[in-house]
Amino acid sequence: xxTRQIRLTVNGQERTVEVEPRWLLADVLRxxxxxxxxxxxxxxxxxxxxxxxLDGRPVRSCLLLAVQADGHAVTTVEGLAQDGALSPVQxxxxxxxxxxxxxxxxxxxxxxxxxxxxxxxxxxxEIREALxxxxxxxxxYQNIVNAVEWAARKLAEQNSAKP
Amino acid sequence: xxxxxxxxxxxxxxxxxLGLLAQYGAEAKxxxxxxxxxxxxxxxxxxxxxxxxxxxxxxxNRVTVEGTSLQVGAxxxxxxxxxxxxxxxxxxxxxxxxxxxxHLAIRxxxxxxxxxxxxxxxxxxxxxxxxxxxxxxxxxxxxxRTIAPEAFYLGYFMTDLAPDELxxxxxxxxxxxxxxxxxxxxxxxxxxxxxxAAAAVVEWDAARGVVQGVRLGLGGVxxxxxxxxxxxxxxxxAVPEAELVREVARGVGQYLDPPDDLHASxxxxxxxxxxxxxxxxxxxxxxAQAKEVQGA
Ligand SMILES: Cc1cc2nc3c(=O)[nH]c(=O)nc-3n(C[C@H](O)[C@H](O)[C@H](O)COP(=O)(O)OP(=O)(O)OC[C@H]3O[C@@H](n4cnc5c(N)ncnc54)[C@H](O)[C@@H]3O)c2cc1C
Ligand code: FES
Ligand code: FES
Numbered sequence: 485x486x487t488r489q490i491r492l493t494v495n496g497q498e499r500t501v502e503v504e505p506r507w508l509l510a511d512v513l514r515x516x517x518x519x520x521x522x523x524x525x526x527x528x529x530x531x532x533x534x535x536x537x538l539d540g541r542p543v544r545s546c547l548l549l550a551v552q553a554d555g556h557a558v559t560t561v562e563g564l565a566q567d568g569a570l571s572p573v574q575x576x577x578x579x580x581x582x583x584x585x586x587x588x589x590x591x592x593x594x595x596x597x598x599x600x601x602x603x604x605x606x607x608x609x610e611i612r613e614a615l616x617x618x619x620x621x622x623x624x625y626q627n628i629v630n631a632v633e634w635a636a637r638k639l640a641e642q643n644s645a646k647p
Numbered sequence: 648x649x650x651x652x653x654x655x656x657x658x659x660x661x662x663x664x665l666g667l668l669a670q671y672g673a674e675a676k677x678x679x680x681x682x683x684x685x686x687x688x689x690x691x692x693x694x695x696x697x698x699x700x701x702x703x704x705x706x707x708n709r710v711t712v713e714g715t716s717l718q719v720g721a722x723x724x725x726x727x728x729x730x731x732x733x734x735x736x737x738x739x740x741x742x743x744x745x746x747x748x749x750h751l752a753i754r755x756x757x758x759x760x761x762x763x764x765x766x767x768x769x770x771x772x773x774x775x776x777x778x779x780x781x782x783x784x785x786x787x788x789x790x791x792r793t794i795a796p797e798a799f800y801l802g803y804f805m806t807d808l809a810p811d812e813l814x815x816x817x818x819x820x821x822x823x824x825x826x827x828x829x830x831x832x833x834x835x836x837x838x839x840x841x842x843x844a845a846a847a848v849v850e851w852d853a854a855r856g857v858v859q860g861v862r863l864g865l866g867g868v869x870x871x872x873x874x875x876x877x878x879x880x881x882x883x884x885a886v887p888e889a890e891l892v893r894e895v896a897r898g899v900g901q902y903l904d905p906p907d908d909l910h911a912s913x914x915x916x917x918x919x920x921x922x923x924x925x926x927x928x929x930x931x932x933x934x935a936q937a938k939e940v941q942g943a
Binding site: 504505506507508511527528529532535538541542543544546547548549551552595598599612613614616617618 | 648649650651652653654655657678681682685686688689690698700702726749750751752753755756836837838
């Protein structure tokens with residue numbers, strides 16, 4: 485099979501990879517770039533575990549060919565922490581016990597990060613709606629919603645503390 | 648699973664894309680948002696020899712007003728129409744319908760035109776397109792043509808689009824200013840395809856306090872969305888009393904032939920069709936009347 489070279493920015497770093505056109509972005513992230521934080525649950529868009537940011541917007545990396553990401557920026561769960569410190573959304577999941585087995589967590593973290601960028605003070609209803617495309621088999625979702633609320637409060641505090 | 652091997656093209660001009668479609672025809676699949684095609688490739692339900700990715704084509708990502716229509720280019724994503732100020736002003740039913748399409752991440756990538764062309768019988772946008780009226784603009788190396796929704800949908804996932812044709816834009820007819828609208832659906836979970844959906848548009852004669860024009864469409868009740876012009880005819884020129892609206896909604900079943908499948912029985916779908924028709928018509932009337940009060 486003919487391969488082609490693609491260049492993409494992953495978590496701020498420029499990467500060059502040789503890919504077959506049929507390879508999914510999720511598989512290239514996991515198998516070629518060693519970023520196994522992006523999980524594959526269903527491979528048809530339903531579970532949300534593979535959600536990453538493409539140019540800042542959440543997309544299913546199981547429904548995107550890696551060649552389609554050529555020239556674009558991808559953020560995976562590995563890119564959320566800054567200088568070794570958990571992001572507010574990650575910290576919220578930790579504080580509020582927003583995960584059990586953790587399989588679904590990367591997708592929830594990415595989706596919630598985008599939600600709070602767009603809508604820094606969401607209602608519980610809005611959080612549920614935004615996360616309705618992410619499935620969790622363990623938590624029953626209550627603590628996930630709590631975790632996002634925690635992160636929203638944290639972000640508000642950080643912003644009001646800014647000079 | 649993973650997609651089967653295919654030859655991949657990513658044309659950068661429309662002519663190049665049409666040339667590839669002319670060359671490969673039925674062997675090729677157009678890749679737009681991929682939110683329907685990629686699952687089919689992953690599950691190997693589809694084995695195209697060639698995939699033609701249209702995501703790098705220029706000028707197809709715009710929402711514009713063209714005369715009496717709202718025009719949406721083939722690369723406009725669901726989320727873009729959902730948040731489009733032009734759509735909110737001229738066809739407010741469209742952003743409302745978009746909020747019912749799939750989930751946040753799917754809407755960032757899936758396209759409006761892709762949804763129309765994919766022709767899932769339960770999809771929201773084909774229903775709204777049929778209800779509003781309009782046309783799809785289609786190109787091939789043979790020329791260009793437009794297709795109305797009534798002629799476009801031929802049955803379950805079947806359309807009038809030829810294998811060498813590319814849909815470049817859709818036009819939705821803008822209802823008169825001050826119209827009322829509503830879309831109501833029943834789905835098992837938020838973001839799922841609807842078991843049944845109803846869309847209604849009401850044009851209001853404020854001077855006489857009667858319905859001037861009304862359109863009702865239903866989705867999920869057969870191979871393609873249906874418009875119930877005959878069923879709603881008694882509302883035209885009438886005062887839309889609750890009783891009359893209910894009677895009209897109860898009458899939609901005689902025009903429908905919904906399937907029995909593992910998601911819902913025929914009887915349940917007929918029940919949903921009546922209930923959702925009533926809700927949509929009432930909500931559309933309410934909106935039309937509220938606008939009259941505001942003088943909008
Ligand atoms: C989990 C999940 C839930 C979903 N829920 C809903 C829902 O509730 N309601 C709903 O309506 N949809 C839903 N969808 C589908 C979604 O709306 C898709 O975006 C849409 O059906 C297809 O658009 P696309 O741009 O992704 O098309 P693609 O997947 O790229 O293509 C779909 C088909 O259309 C053809 N095609 C696409 N664009 C063109 C064009 N311009 N010219 C010619 N042919 C073209 C392709 O060749 C292919 O056959 C869901 C999808 C997923 C994965
Ligand atoms: S693996 Fe992509 S949505 Fe489930
Ligand atoms: S924590 Fe186990 S699936 Fe969500």
